[in-house]
Amino acid sequence: MIRHRPFGRGHAYTVEADQRVPPWPVAGEPVELRVTTPAGVVGVTLDLEVDDHSTSLPLARFEPAGEMREAGSAADDGHLAAAAAAAAATDRRGRQPWRVRIAGLPEASLLRYRFRASDGSTTRWHQVAVASWQSTGGRLVGIGPGWADRAIPGSVEYLVADRAILRVRFALRLDDGAHVVGFGERFDSLDQRGRRLDAVVFEQYKSQGTRTYLPVPFAIVTPASGTRGWGFHVRTSRRTWYDVGATRPDRLMVEAALDPTADLPSLEVALYDGDPGAVLAAFLGDVGRPVLPPPWIFRLWMSGNEWNTEARIRAEVERTIAERIPAGVVVVEAWSDETTFAAFRDAEYEVHPDGAPHRLSDFRFPADGAWPDPKGLVDWLHEQDFKILLWQVPLLRTDVRADPQAAADEATMSARGYGIREADGRPYRNRGWWFPRALMPDWTNVEGTSWWLEKRRYLVEEVGIDGFKTDGGEHAWGDDLRYADGRRGDEANNEYPVRYAAAYHELMRSGGRDPVTFSRAGFTGAAHVPCHWAGDENSSWQAFRASVTAGLTAATSGVFFWGWDLAGFSGEIPDPELYLRSTAMACFCPIMQYHSEFNHQRQPSRDRTPWNIAARHHDPSVLAVFRRFARLRERLLPYLERAAAESVALRRPLMRPLLFDWPADDRSWSYPYQYLLGDALLVAPVVEPSERAGQDPDGATPGRPWAVYLPEGEWVDAWTGERLDGPVEIERAVPLDEIPVYVAADAWARLQAIFEDADHRAVRRLPGRIAR
Numbered sequence: 001m002i003r004h005r006p007f008g009r010g011h012a013y014t015v016e017a018d019q020r021v022p023p024w025p026v027a028g029e030p031v032e033l034r035v036t037t038p039a040g041v042v043g044v045t046l047d048l049e050v051d052d053h054s055t056s057l058p059l060a061r062f063e064p065a066g067e068m069r070e071a072g073s074a075a076d077d078g079h080l081a082a083a084a085a086a087a088a089a090t091d092r093r094g095r096q097p098w099r100v101r102i103a104g105l106p107e108a109s110l111l112r113y114r115f116r117a118s119d120g121s122t123t124r125w126h127q128v129a130v131a132s133w134q135s136t137g138g139r140l141v142g143i144g145p146g147w148a149d150r151a152i153p154g155s156v157e158y159l160v161a162d163r164a165i166l167r168v169r170f171a172l173r174l175d176d177g178a179h180v181v182g183f184g185e186r187f188d189s190l191d192q193r194g195r196r197l198d199a200v201v202f203e204q205y206k207s208q209g210t211r212t213y214l215p216v217p218f219a220i221v222t223p224a225s226g227t228r229g230w231g232f233h234v235r236t237s238r239r240t241w242y243d244v245g246a247t248r249p250d251r252l253m254v255e256a257a258l259d260p261t262a263d264l265p266s267l268e269v270a271l272y273d274g275d276p277g278a279v280l281a282a283f284l285g286d287v288g289r290p291v292l293p294p295p296w297i298f299r300l301w302m303s304g305n306e307w308n309t310e311a312r313i314r315a316e317v318e319r320t321i322a323e324r325i326p327a328g329v330v331v332v333e334a335w336s337d338e339t340t341f342a343a344f345r346d347a348e349y350e351v352h353p354d355g356a357p358h359r360l361s362d363f364r365f366p367a368d369g370a371w372p373d374p375k376g377l378v379d380w381l382h383e384q385d386f387k388i389l390l391w392q393v394p395l396l397r398t399d400v401r402a403d404p405q406a407a408a409d410e411a412t413m414s415a416r417g418y419g420i421r422e423a424d425g426r427p428y429r430n431r432g433w434w435f436p437r438a439l440m441p442d443w444t445n446v447e448g449t450s451w452w453l454e455k456r457r458y459l460v461e462e463v464g465i466d467g468f469k470t471d472g473g474e475h476a477w478g479d480d481l482r483y484a485d486g487r488r489g490d491e492a493n494n495e496y497p498v499r500y501a502a503a504y505h506e507l508m509r510s511g512g513r514d515p516v517t518f519s520r521a522g523f524t525g526a527a528h529v530p531c532h533w534a535g536d537e538n539s540s541w542q543a544f545r546a547s548v549t550a551g552l553t554a555a556t557s558g559v560f561f562w563g564w565d566l567a568g569f570s571g572e573i574p575d576p577e578l579y580l581r582s583t584a585m586a587c588f589c590p591i592m593q594y595h596s597e598f599n600h601q602r603q604p605s606r607d608r609t610p611w612n613i614a615a616r617h618h619d620p621s622v623l624a625v626f627r628r629f630a631r632l633r634e635r636l637l638p639y640l641e642r643a644a645a646e647s648v649a650l651r652r653p654l655m656r657p658l659l660f661d662w663p664a665d666d667r668s669w670s671y672p673y674q675y676l677l678g679d680a681l682l683v684a685p686v687v688e689p690s691e692r693a694g695q696d697p698d699g700a701t702p703g704r705p706w707a708v709y710l711p712e713g714e715w716v717d718a719w720t721g722e723r724l725d726g727p728v729e730i731e732r733a734v735p736l737d738e739i740p741v742y743v744a745a746d747a748w749a750r751l752q753a754i755f756e757d758a759d760h761r762a763v764r765r766l767p768g769r770i771a772r
Helices: 079-092 276-287 310-322 374-383 404-416 446-454 457-463 489-510 541-556 576-587 610-616 621-650 666-670 745-755 760-764
Strands: 031-038 044-050 053-058 095-102 110-117 126-129 132-134 139-143 157-161 164-173 179-184 195-199 215-222 230-235 240-244 251-257 266-273 301-303 329-332 387-392 467-470 562-565 591-594 655-657 675-677 681-683 706-717 723-732 741-744
Touching (some): 031 044, 053 095, 179 541, 195 215, 215 240, 230 251, 266 276, 301 310, 310 329, 374 387, 404 446, 457 489, 541 562, 541 576, 541 655, 541 675, 576 591, 576 610, 621 745, 681 706, 706 745, 741 745
Parallel strands (some): 139 266, 301 329, 301 591, 387 467, 562 591
Antiparallel strands (some): 044 053, 044 110, 110 126, 132 157, 157 164, 179 215, 195 240, 215 230, 240 251, 655 675, 681 741, 706 741
């Protein structure tokens, strides 16, 4: 049959082969109408009515090229990428794409059309009003004393289609020399000036570019010489777009989706005056203060997606202890049946037809199964002073009907309306490539949320786990979705990952535990539900730099307790230098953790454990240097705990770019990867390979030193004790067992012992290319 979906699947970025482009035609601009047909169709005709004029037009065959490609690509070597490629291939298999382009349509016209194929199939008639930008239509409310100075008169326009007000756009004055930071977690640049971007929650599998899991419609504008700093928050959960001086250097253009069903849609924009710290504090005062997680989150986290049995978890922890590497958290991803996501793989139990929760006593764990004694494993981990998190996704698979409990859960969710719904009331089924057609729980449905969480309560109250890795909060696609609280997808989808993590926080809290989640997605309010990580990335220097940027921009947007998969989790293992430079940086960020992607049990192993990296590269010094940084991290715990409490109390990021403390120092922008960790430590991670930074490829002799900028103040080199006065740019040798760290002089006496490492000289005496 012939297929045309005016809005596609709701994919935020892909222009698909059967949609209307753009979804809302704009007067004076071309519109393209697309369909797909089965193979063998030799022609497609468009019947078109524009107001009182009718015509028929032939469609042309075309090749969508990369337009239908999803988040991964066939070149990627991970199971997620393979799923993406398969999903795209399935969507295109055996279907022919057709399109026709129509020249600019007149303002206020009504477009009505259908398609007819040579095989006799037709679509229904579609109707859409042509939109135009007008100076009136909605209501823009500027809040704050700086609005009159910043808003450019006459720049406010509304996109109007018939009686629906679709969007608003306006301009804010942008001073020469000012920098713009924020907009949530961003991977492409700390300073967004000169760029175009948007704010929509999206799962981009590696190489995020301008896309992000965790957008926030908030930004800070640092002061140029002689001006005051300021910032703004677009108070909406709908999608927003920004042109940050890209089109006109003196203007920051903001565009926001509005409620098309409202008679007089409005948008509030709050402006804040002051330096970056004051602006962020004011923003967090509006949306809610960050929450302080328990102090154990600052210990080393361990994870591997192939650690999928109780025996493997015990072996990895025992190896860690045997290697004298202090660690404190194990994240177990591949623990569940991956159908219900609530039962351990291999567990035997009676099916509950209504999806009612099971208790621990309901399960039988075979002695020869993957998880013979989950409770015993957790108790053992706690005895070893380890915490444990279990992986989750907010999806219920519907392609596993052979699993009777999953089938019963699907029937219950559908019958009771516990999931997100389509506009026509049918259950929404995941439109993305990861677990396609899965049901998604609706966190605004109180009864449905309770039903979902109660199925996991035994994990908290009886098994005794310490938190959840709340993965995959990005799968609500489509403005037309419906939620139990009455909202549409255009308003509620971006908030989904925050509500998801909050639901699990409440489960932990009600089970008597300090709540901890580890999420990659979020939006405004994510600070309430720590912690977060930067999502999926390759093992590359480029990804390393992007991840540092992600951490600093997340912090600038209010997400303080953040980490990343050090040295990347996907693809071939990193080389020793990338691994250890990343380890050093992770030692000095809020959460230090390593993780590796599923490798289908192929050999050699791609685990990111330090002993596997050392063995694969035949270099024992990798393990010794990693041990040194892990021990240093353990000595940093009291400092991190105290700094985190101050950070939350003052609404000031724990890990923050230099602009917060020296907003008028323009030289710091030449060092975008440097940051403060708390008030006392300045960190300058080495983010380039050895031929450009401090060591020759063979490791035998010092190479080019690493450039470091020390802003105003007195600083002490943490490793040598050398005192320096800033502002000053210096070059420093950077052997692989060190990272440039400078201590504020007034804190040196208190922190000196942290860096007095008895293992340092022993590491330097080890054979190998790294430690010579």
